[in-house]
Amino acid sequence: METEGTLTRHSRVDRQAVTDAVPLLIPAVPFGFVLGLAMTESDMPLWAAWLSAPLVFAGAAQLTMVTIAGTASLWAIISAILVINSRHVMYSAALAPMFRAQPKWFRWVGSFMLIDQVFALAMLRSDREPDSFRRYYVTTMLLFAMTWNVAVPLGMVIGPIIPEQWRLDFAPVIMFAGLALFAIKRVPAGIAALVGGFVSLLAAGLSDRLGILVGAVCGVVAGAIAEQRITALKARVEADL
Amino acid sequence: MSHRAALLVLVAATLGTYAFRAGLILLLADRSLPVAVERALQNVGPAVLAALTVNLAVGGDGGTSVDIDAIELASLAIAAIVGLRTKNLVFMLSAGMAALLVLTEIF
Numbered sequence: 001m002e003t004e005g006t007l008t009r010h011s012r013v014d015r016q017a018v019t020d021a022v023p024l025l026i027p028a029v030p031f032g033f034v035l036g037l038a039m040t041e042s043d044m045p046l047w048a049a050w051l052s053a054p055l056v057f058a059g060a061a062q063l064t065m066v067t068i069a070g071t072a073s074l075w076a077i078i079s080a081i082l083v084i085n086s087r088h089v090m091y092s093a094a095l096a097p098m099f100r101a102q103p104k105w106f107r108w109v110g111s112f113m114l115i116d117q118v119f120a121l122a123m124l125r126s127d128r129e130p131d132s133f134r135r136y137y138v139t140t141m142l143l144f145a146m147t148w149n150v151a152v153p154l155g156m157v158i159g160p161i162i163p164e165q166w167r168l169d170f171a172p173v174i175m176f177a178g179l180a181l182f183a184i185k186r187v188p189a190g191i192a193a194l195v196g197g198f199v200s201l202l203a204a205g206l207s208d209r210l211g212i213l214v215g216a217v218c219g220v221v222a223g224a225i226a227e228q229r230i231t232a233l234k235a236r237v238e239a240d241l
Numbered sequence: 242m243s244h245r246a247a248l249l250v251l252v253a254a255t256l257g258t259y260a261f262r263a264g265l266i267l268l269l270a271d272r273s274l275p276v277a278v279e280r281a282l283q284n285v286g287p288a289v290l291a292a293l294t295v296n297l298a299v300g301g302d303g304g305t306s307v308d309i310d311a312i313e314l315a316s317l318a319i320a321a322i323v324g325l326r327t328k329n330l331v332f333m334l335s336a337g338m339a340a341l342l343v344l345t346e347i348f
Contacts, residue, residue: 023330048247055255060297065254069242074249081254087289088261094282096269107270111263116290123286167341170313173298174320174337178330180290181321189287196288200295212289212296219288224281 014132017139020124024117025143027175028059029151030168035063036155037162043070046156053152057115057145059172061085064209080208087216091119098122101130110134113141120179187230192223312348316341 039049044066052062061084068077091114099107118141125136162168180197184190196219203211242250273279298317299309320337327333 026331027334043242044250045242045244045247048244048251051251052254055251056258058258060293061254061258065250069247069250074246077250078253078257081250082257082261085254085258085261087293088258089265090282090285090289092262092265093269093274094285096266097273097279099266100270100273104270107266108263111266112259114262114266116293120286120290123283165342165345167338167345170316170341171334171338173294173313174317174334175330176290176294176297177317177321178324178333180287180294181324181333182328182330183286183290186283189284192284193287193291197291197295200292201299204296204299209296212292215292215295216285216289219292220281220284223284223288224277227280227284 012135012138014135014139016125017121017136018143020121021117021140021143024121024175024179025147027171027178028117028144028147030171031059031175032148032151033155033159033162034168034172035059035066036152036157037159038063038066039152040156040159042066050153050156053149054145056081056085057113057148058085058088059148060209063172076208083208083210084212086213088114090216090220091116095119095122095126098126098133102134106134106138110137110141113145115141115144116176116179117144120183123183188223188227191226192219195219195222312341312344315344 035053039046042049049062049066049069052065056062056065061081064080064084065077068080072080092111095114099110102110118137121140122133122137125133128136180193184193196215198215199218200211200215203214205211206214274282298313316337319340320333323336324330324333
């Protein structure tokens with residue numbers, strides 16, 4: 001155990017994190033291309049669109065931003081971005097228990113890169129010791145930051161050459177579907193996903209993509225109710241035995 | 242869009258998003274939530290990601306119609322089956338994209 005400790009102290013990279021992240025990194029590349037292409041076609045100045053990759057670091061919101069930049073009012077653009085990214089409040093709440101045992105600097109820095117994929121992976125490894133969790137989180141967040149900041153500018157350059165028939169615009173949809181699917185480990189989580197998706201479909205007509213937030217909140221509540229019912233049911237069955 | 246307006250959007254998006262991400266991590270650093278709440282938060286991932294997927298798929302940006310066709314839906318279903326079987330996102334993505342291209346070609 002001691003030798004293993006000395007070894008890992010030298011290598012800061014968490015191998016498990018790399019193995020876990022690669023399947024999620026590859027689909028992020030076509031997403032980056034789609035976004036890069038949209039930036040070149042956007043009414044938004046290129047420098048501002050590009051800077052959103054390292055600064056905002058949220059693909060769905062960035063894509064909406066550059067798409068509606070030409071037509072929507074300033075406040076409509078800002079509120080659309082904020083509505084789409086409001087889901088991160090829930091990520092922040094869910095990861096707070098894991099961050100409680102972390103140093104202060106990491107709470108500030110780590111949360112800057114709390115993107116969907118990093119969240120999904122971190123939740124899967126939430127039972128790790130604080131040091132090990134931090135190494136895992138840092139490795140994944142750096143991998144995604146690097147990939148994103150290469151893929152988006154690359155998409156600005158080669159995006160216009162990619163044939164539209166390749167339908168790269170559909171890749172992000174499959175990517176997020178996969179993230180959702182793999183996050184389901186228990187029955188209440190499955191119910192949360194079903195309700196979240198269904199309500200989001202019903203609410204798809206709401207402006208500023210508010211449907212995401214409405215669906216998400218309903219999903220979490222439904223999951224909690226399911227959890228409660230299942231626990232009560234189990235208790236009753238046990239009492240009968 | 243003017244450079245000034247773009248800067249304003251960029252600053253608001255950056256600060257707002259960071260506040261969302263860091264807010265509760267920083268606020269809840271020294272206190273704990275009730276057990277029931279912490280348990281409910283376990284379902285945040287599936288609920289949020291499913292809602293996001295559906296919204297992106299149907300293009301729910303306040304448009305009038307729900308915009309996803311049968312081919313896209315079928316491709317997504319094929320991707321989901323492959324995803325459930327392989328538990329690998331790369332296989333899932335490849336299957337979904339291949340299905341989309343092939344089905345578009347056929348129909």
